[in-house]
Amino acid sequence: MAGVKELFEDGSSPAGRIVRAIAAIGAATATQLVKSTGLARSTVSTLLTELKDHGVVLDVDTKSNGFGRPSQLLSLNPVAGRCAGVLLGLGEIRIAICDLAHTVLSDVWFAMSEDYSPNDAARCVRASLEEQCAKLGIHLSDLLGVGLAISAPVTYEGEILNGSILPTWCGTNIAEVFSAQFDCPIHVENESHCGALAEMTWGAAVGEPDFVLFKFDLGIGGAIVLDGTVQRGSHGYAAEFGHMSLNPHGPLCRCGNRGCLETFAGGHQLLRYAEQSFGEPVTIEQFVERARKGEPGYTRLVEDAADMAGWGMGLAFTILNPPLFIIAGKLAEVGESFTTGLEKSFARHSVAPPAHSPEKRKPRFVVGTFRGNDDTVMGAVALVLRQHGRIANAASAVV
Ligand SMILES: [Zn+2]
Numbered sequence: 001m002a003g004v005k006e007l008f009e010d011g012s013s014p015a016g017r018i019v020r021a022i023a024a025i026g027a028a029t030a031t032q033l034v035k036s037t038g039l040a041r042s043t044v045s046t047l048l049t050e051l052k053d054h055g056v057v058l059d060v061d062t063k064s065n066g067f068g069r070p071s072q073l074l075s076l077n078p079v080a081g082r083c084a085g086v087l088l089g090l091g092e093i094r095i096a097i098c099d100l101a102h103t104v105l106s107d108v109w110f111a112m113s114e115d116y117s118p119n120d121a122a123r124c125v126r127a128s129l130e131e132q133c134a135k136l137g138i139h140l141s142d143l144l145g146v147g148l149a150i151s152a153p154v155t156y157e158g159e160i161l162n163g164s165i166l167p168t169w170c171g172t173n174i175a176e177v178f179s180a181q182f183d184c185p186i187h188v189e190n191e192s193h194c195g196a197l198a199e200m201t202w203g204a205a206v207g208e209p210d211f212v213l214f215k216f217d218l219g220i221g222g223a224i225v226l227d228g229t230v231q232r233g234s235h236g237y238a239a240e241f242g243h244m245s246l247n248p249h250g251p252l253c254r255c256g257n258r259g260c261l262e263t264f265a266g267g268h269q270l271l272r273y274a275e276q277s278f279g280e281p282v283t284i285e286q287f288v289e290r291a292r293k294g295e296p297g298y299t300r301l302v303e304d305a306a307d308m309a310g311w312g313m314g315l316a317f318t319i320l321n322p323p324l325f326i327i328a329g330k331l332a333e334v335g336e337s338f339t340t341g342l343e344k345s346f347a348r349h350s351v352a353p354p355a356h357s358p359e360k361r362k363p364r365f366v367v368g369t370f371r372g373n374d375d376t377v378m379g380a381v382a383l384v385l386r387q388h389g390r391i392a393n394a395a396s397a398v399v
Contacts, residue, residue: 110128151191153236217329
């Protein structure tokens with residue numbers, strides 16, 4: 001039987017499909033694997049015995065559903081491979097390494113100059129990963145992949161499109177730049193899409209095949225997940241909710257259009273309004289803290305933002321009819337004054353549920369699990385675990 005690396009890279013064989021399914025879930029029961037791979041129960045059972053005999057899969061724990069015999073939970077052998085997730089941020093890079101049983105082995109960040117180049121990023125990430133791998137007693141070649149979270153839409157080939165917080169990177173094929181430094185596959189995705197993958201793997205969307213995520217941060221991003229897959233659209237622009245134009249005569253947006261949702265409810269805009277009104281610059285963290293405490297002015301800005309955000313979510317609901325909305329990003333931390341206002345506005349701007357069963361037809365609203373940038377960096381790890389956004393470089397291409 002092939003090793004974990006080969007099975008992981010060739011997800012077409014039944015054993016490969018099981019390995020990929022366990023990697024995505026973390027610790028899974030045989031029943032979950034039958035459901036997620038579509039393979040017959042007897043095939044799953046035979047292959048699991050084989051995979052256990054070869055040390056690829058381990059029994060880890062049991063899971064009880066409250067009645068009957070508890071089910072055995074299986075995970076991949078954690079020493080069989082590691083995945084790295086990288087957040088390429090403004091003036092900083094954060095890197096996490098995770099094993100195949102989903103244990104975080106290392107999580108570091110370091111400052112970069114604000115105008116660092118893609119080549120600088122690839123070199124620094126390689127040097128840092130070499131150091132982290134050495135501390136863990138493993139080699140860089142043990143990595144099954146490196147996931148990159150980018151603050152802009154990216155194409156399937158890894159080209160960064162417009163809208164990045166690193167504007168000079170527009171047009172760069174980041175997968176090619178990183179492939180020059182690494183032999184393993186490079187996975188690339190937009191950071192909000194990474195956020196959705198983190199919520200699906202460890203957070204508020206575990207077991208949820210269909211949902212829409214809105215991320216309210218300095219900018220506004222989002223993700224559409226259908227049948228367990230983050231939708232990217234034809235070029236990677238899917239779910240750029242921050243740039244839905246809500247008023248053609250509204251304020252000019254950084255994308256060049258007018259009246260985008262981001263110009264009303266984006267953190268950058270709210271900080272600008274706060275500074276104009278109160279005469280001092282504030283960080284997004286200070287803004288959230290003051291709004292949480294109910295300071296006048298800050299509360300009003302949040303209520304106004306929630307009103308517009310609910311309108312945007314109402315439009316998304318009209319188009320996609322998801323059963324669940326995940327509200328993520330720093331603004332979600334303000335709490336009820338944001339989420340309640342948003343749901344009220346949503347109700348005004350979406351198709352009303354029928355009077356005979358209103359509760360059954362309403363979507364659920366859940367605040368995301370992750371705080372800070374954890375969703376982004378862990379989502380970058382999940383890119384590798386879930387084989388999403390994978391761009392095989394010449395050295396790692398499966399022939
Ligand atoms: Zn815009």
